[in-house]
Amino acid sequence: MSAFQSGLEGVVVAQTEISEVDGERGRLIYRGGNLIEGVWQRNVPEIAHLLWYGRFPTAAELADLERVLASRRALNPAARAALAGLPVDADPMDALRTLLSAAGAGPGCPSPSIDQAKTITAQAATALAAFWRHRRGLPPVEPCAELGHAENLLYMMRGERPTADEVRWLEAYLVITADHALSPSTFTAQIVGSAGGDLWSAIVAAISTLKGPAHGGAIAAATAMLADAGTPENAERFVVDLLDRGGRLMGFGHREYRVYDPRARLLGAVCREANPAFHEVASAVEEAALRELARRYPHRPNFTNVDFFAGGILSRLGFDPDFFACVFAAARVVGWSAHVVEYLDRGGRIISPKSEWIGPEPASDPG
Numbered sequence: 001m002s003a004f005q006s007g008l009e010g011v012v013v014a015q016t017e018i019s020e021v022d023g024e025r026g027r028l029i030y031r032g033g034n035l036i037e038g039v040w041q042r043n044v045p046e047i048a049h050l051l052w053y054g055r056f057p058t059a060a061e062l063a064d065l066e067r068v069l070a071s072r073r074a075l076n077p078a079a080r081a082a083l084a085g086l087p088v089d090a091d092p093m094d095a096l097r098t099l100l101s102a103a104g105a106g107p108g109c110p111s112p113s114i115d116q117a118k119t120i121t122a123q124a125a126t127a128l129a130a131f132w133r134h135r136r137g138l139p140p141v142e143p144c145a146e147l148g149h150a151e152n153l154l155y156m157m158r159g160e161r162p163t164a165d166e167v168r169w170l171e172a173y174l175v176i177t178a179d180h181a182l183s184p185s186t187f188t189a190q191i192v193g194s195a196g197g198d199l200w201s202a203i204v205a206a207i208s209t210l211k212g213p214a215h216g217g218a219i220a221a222a223t224a225m226l227a228d229a230g231t232p233e234n235a236e237r238f239v240v241d242l243l244d245r246g247g248r249l250m251g252f253g254h255r256e257y258r259v260y261d262p263r264a265r266l267l268g269a270v271c272r273e274a275n276p277a278f279h280e281v282a283s284a285v286e287e288a289a290l291r292e293l294a295r296r297y298p299h300r301p302n303f304t305n306v307d308f309f310a311g312g313i314l315s316r317l318g319f320d321p322d323f324f325a326c327v328f329a330a331a332r333v334v335g336w337s338a339h340v341v342e343y344l345d346r347g348g349r350i351i352s353p354k355s356e357w358i359g360p361e362p363a364s365d366p367g
């Protein structure tokens with residue numbers, strides 16, 4: 001019998017202590033802490049410390065990590081030169097991939113480490129903000145060492161400090177999306193690391209996977225879908241028409257979750273506060289979508305996923321839709337790097353699966 005498993009569904013290819021997705025119960029665990037039970041209210045450096053080192057930092061460790069992240073934000077000359085050469089209409093994920101690739105260009109193939117993860121985490125935010133300004137014909141704003149990770153990201157975009165609410169909304173988004181066990185992009189990063197590749201290369205590869213509309217690109221696609229739906233009154237008809245035409249409801253369905261994605265619940269609440277108009281349309285579409293999905297796919301429960309409400313939060317913060325996946329990437333750098341380093345620390349072998357030959361047998365056996 002064929003061992004082929006379409007999309008690697010259910011195939012276990014790694015062991016981890018970093019995060020667990022319990023898709024039956026709708027639980028996401030970061031290092032033993034349930035995200036939904038308060039973990040998400042921590043800030044990015046606290047969560048990074050938790051994911052990288054296995055526990056929350058002490059006050060001194062947190063201050064040290066914040067200082068290190070702040071000191072590594074500036075882009076190097078190679079990344080600045082790459083920025084200057086980018087067309088303003090480039091997809092921001094292409095820009096992020098290019099800028100981090102340039103920032104990490106150097107001799108050889110150093111082994112991935114958490115120290116490198118800190119540099120990439122700091123610079124992903126800077127690269128994103130720099131391209132946001134480049135698109136608008138504006139020069140980069142240099143990072144401000146006094147500001148925290150999330151606040152500084154918005155500051156580098158706008159050149160002025162965001163409000164406390166804006167920082168709280170962005171921080172929540174960055175923390176809630178920081179890790180998700182062996183997501184497709186995380187697996188990509190791990191494959192690069194397993195072959196001895198360096199961490200910059202692994203992160204650039206992961207960004208390439210995250211870009212697709214079935215993964216991080218779904219935030220922008222879900223937001224466009226909601227714009228097409230238009231009004232709460234139109235939601236029901238819109239959903240039915242889309243499914244009748246064989247379309248997919250973006251921001252719904254998941255490989256692991258057979259129940260509501262716990263992150264969507266948290267982000268829905270943030271969205272309601274940050275962007276009530278978006279939330280109103282989204283809620284009406286969600287109600288119709290969950291009803292129709294349950295009716296049409298009784299054998300395969302599909303619920304709201306992490307990407308559905310995210311666009312409401314990110315657009316309220318000033319990100320253009322094609323930047324949404326970039327913000328996701330800037331958050332997920334933490335998780336990607338944690339998994340690559342963990343895999344190698346466990347002596348991870350090169351990941352090299354098999355394909356099954358389904359072509360014709362050779363006409364004659366050359367013997």
Ligand SMILES: CC(=O)SCCNC(=O)CCNC(=O)[C@H](O)C(C)(C)COP(=O)(O)OP(=O)(O)OC[C@H]1O[C@@H](n2cnc3c(N)ncnc32)[C@H](O)[C@@H]1OP(=O)(O)O
Pocket residue numbers: 007213214215216218247248249250251252253254255256297300302305306307
């Ligand atoms: C951060 C993230 O990556 S979260 C996911 C973001 N992606 C999206 O929101 C895009 C929309 N969702 C999807 O395309 C899928 O649900 C995925 C890619 C997330 C998961 O894919 P898979 O686990 O391979 O599920 P698959 O595509 O086989 O779907 C299973 C069944 O449910 C249906 N289904 C799943 N999701 C949806 C959806 N969003 N809209 C309509 N139908 C859906 C499929 O048509 C399929 O039906 P069938 O068995 O009759 O053919």
Ligand SMILES: O=C([O-])CC(=O)C(=O)O
Pocket residue numbers: 179180181182183184255256306
């Ligand atoms: O884990 C997955 O398959 C996709 C996902 O939700 C994520 O990366 O956050």
